[in-house]
Amino acid sequence: AFIYCLRHLIAAYLRKHAKDPVASSKSGDQQVLTYEAWAIAISSTSNIDEYCAQYVYPMGQDASDQVMQVCPHVLKTVVRLCLVDRGTDICQFVDFGPGTSLAERPSATEVKS
Structure with missing residues (x-):
């Protein structure tokens, strides 16, 4: 039920902000996505x-x-995904949302089993 509700909140956000830029353009470029x-x-x-x-x-x-991009705006917090591979003991955390950038993202971390 949580995911179902989240999908509807995300759709509402996308529809309301359809013409808004995905990320703020500091250069003032009018050709934003x-x-x-x-x-x-x-x-x-x-x-x-x-x-x-x-x-x-x-x-x-x-x-x-788009869910990864919009979800933090809907929830008003950073969303962290943990990417795992069954073949290794390593997971990679990826943060999405305002204030996150590639430089701030943690590197792969070993998971203790």
């Missing part, structure tokens, strides 16, 4: 409503690209 342009570019949809209907609302659909 909007949430709607991103959705259209990564799918076969023609607008944000179609994208949400096909990829965000339905459980079992992969909308990870």
Whole structure:
């Protein structure tokens, strides 16, 4: 139920902010990527409503690209994903949200079993 609700909150955010830039542009560049342009570019949809209907609302659909970007805004906190590989004891933590950057992300960390 939590993921279902989160998907609906994410869709509402995407629809409300469809014309907003994905990240702030410090250069003042007018050619910034909007949430709607991103959705259209990564799918076969023609607008944000179609994208949400096909990829965000339905459980079992992969909308990870935008979910990772939008989820921190919906929850108003940094979201940390732990990427694991069954073949190793190493996991990699990746942070998403305002205030995170590649330089701030932790490196792979060994997991104690």
